[in-house]
Amino acid sequence: MRRKIPSSRSLQAFEAAARHGNFARAAEELSLTEGAISRQIARLEALLACKLFDRTCSRVQLNPIGARYAHHVRETLERLDRDTQYIKGMPQGSKSLEIAALPTFASRWLIPRLGSFSRRHPDITLNIAAKTDPFILTGSGFDAAVHFEHPAWAGMRMHFLFEERLVPVCHPALLTGEKDIATQLNGLPRIHRRQNPEAWDSYARENGIMLENPAQGVRYDLHEMAIAAALSGQGVALVPHLYVEKELSNGALVAPWSPSAALSKKFCLVKPAETGINETALLAFEQWLHDESGGVK
Numbered sequence: 403m404r405r406k407i408p409s410s411r412s413l414q415a416f417e418a419a420a421r422h423g424n425f426a427r428a429a430e431e432l433s434l435t436e437g438a439i440s441r442q443i444a445r446l447e448a449l450l451a452c453k454l455f456d457r458t459c460s461r462v463q464l465n466p467i468g469a470r471y472a473h474h475v476r477e478t479l480e481r482l483d484r485d486t487q488y489i490k491g492m493p494q495g496s497k498s499l500e501i502a503a504l505p506t507f508a509s510r511w512l513i514p515r516l517g518s519f520s521r522r523h524p525d526i527t528l529n530i531a532a533k534t535d536p537f538i539l540t541g542s543g544f545d546a547a548v549h550f551e552h553p554a555w556a557g558m559r560m561h562f563l564f565e566e567r568l569v570p571v572c573h574p575a576l577l578t579g580e581k582d583i584a585t586q587l588n589g590l591p592r593i594h595r596r597q598n599p600e601a602w603d604s605y606a607r608e609n610g611i612m613l614e615n616p617a618q619g620v621r622y623d624l625h626e627m628a629i630a631a632a633l634s635g636q637g638v639a640l641v642p643h644l645y646v647e648k649e650l651s652n653g654a655l656v657a658p659w660s661p662s663a664a665l666s667k668k669f670c671l672v673k674p675a676e677t678g679i680n681e682t683a684l685l686a687f688e689q690w691l692h693d694e695s696g697g698v699k
Contacts, residue, residue, distance in 0.1 A: 408446050413475050415442035416454065420464055420472035497526045497683040502533040502547040506625040507669070510645045512548065519690050526683045534597075534624075539672060545680050546687070551668040559673040561688055563695040564644075566669060568601065569661040571629075571646055572638040574653065583658050584611045591637030592619035593628045601640050601665055608664045629655075640665070669695075 418428035419439055429436045447454055454468030464472060503512055508530050516528060531544070536554035539547060551560065576590055577583075588611070592602050602616040619637060622628045628639040629646060632655060640662070649655040671688055678684070 406449065408449055409442075412442045412446040412449075413479060415439045416446050417472060417475050417479055419443060419455075419462070420468065421476070423463065425462060497680065498529060499526065499545045499680055499683050499687055500529050500531070500543055501687070502531050502537070502542075502544045502549070504549060505532040505534060506629075506642075506645055507548065508532060509626060510629075515694055518694065519687070522690060523683075523686050526686060528687065539674055545678060545684055546674075547672040548691070549670065549672055551670050555670075555672050557675050559675060561671040561673070561692070563669040563671060563691060566642040566644065566667045567661045567663070568605070568640045568665040569643045569646075569657045570605070570638050570640055570659045571632050571650070571655045571657045573632060573635040574656045575635060576638070577656065577658070584609075587611060587638065587659060588613050592616070593631050593637045593639035594619050594621045595625060595628055595640070596621045596623050598640075598665075604665055605640060605662050608662055609660055 414432060415428060415434070415438075418431050419425050422428050422431070425436050425439045425443075428434075429439045432439070443454065450471075452467055453465060454471060455462040456465045513530065519526075519528065533547060533549070536549060536552045537547075539555070539558055548563070549555075550566075551562075570587065572590060577586060581589070592613075594602065594617075599617065599621070602613060602619075605611075606613040606616055620631065622631060625641050625645055629641055629649070631637065632639040632641070633649065643650075643657070643661055646655055646657075650657055671691055673684060673688075
């Protein structure tokens with residue numbers, strides 16, 4: 403069935419008029435006459451079988467339906483413009499993948515390694531977007547996600563990568579030799595990740611450490627924020643070891659406490675249930691991820 407989609411001219415005229423609240427200014431922006439803008443909007447209103455503007459004397463104003471439609475049209479035109487510019491910049495014959503990833507994983511583990519992927523597959527462009535929570539992959543616009551194993555991915559194809567283990571880390575200046583490590587942990591300010599408020603309590607029970615008021619301390623949304631707080635000497639943070647390997651090796655952070663065995667999650671590459679048009683490129687990305695994550699415990 404043929405779709406009843408407005409012309410791009412009508413949509414552009416409407417979006418400009420809605421944004422300016424004035425047909426004359428919209429006409430000036432689009433290098434058209436005010437009459438042309440009026441006719442394009444009249445065609446759009448005829449197609450929609452409803453009015454988008456309230457007209458009083460020589461003035462026009464978006465009505466509630468028009469305001470809602472303008473929001474969606476603006477988003478659609480902006481997305482179409484971005485996609486068009488992106489396609490124009492792609493070399494002939496190249497492929498691309500849209501990958502969703504956890505923010506800190508993307509910035510601290512995935513992106514620093516992408517040079518290796520580019521050298522192996524120069525014809526594949528990886529576009530990375532941050533996604534903190536699981537989502538419905540089908541119809542999302544993403545070819546795959548690198549995320550935690552989660553019931554929300556039921557029905558998807560999952561390839562296990564590695565297990566994340568949390569470890570307490572802090573700036574070395576916060577430690578002294580006057581007390582044992584467990585006692586010092588109790589005395590240090592604790593940094594929490596907002597999505598896991600029970601983490602410190604669980605860690606203390608697992609390792610037989612007495613923490614007075616384990617819930618006390620600042621809270622941040624992302625592991626990246628907690629790591630930044632630890633680096634600035636604000637306290638001790640429970641973060642995945644793989645995120646702070648560089649800082650631990652160069653001495654910017656120290657981890658004298660044991661990593662947690664209970665506080666762990668599995669990282670997976672999540673793919674749609676059905677094979678897509680980018681399956682060949684996705685298989686190449688999957689193999690590269692498998693090779694890169696082989697040494698991660």
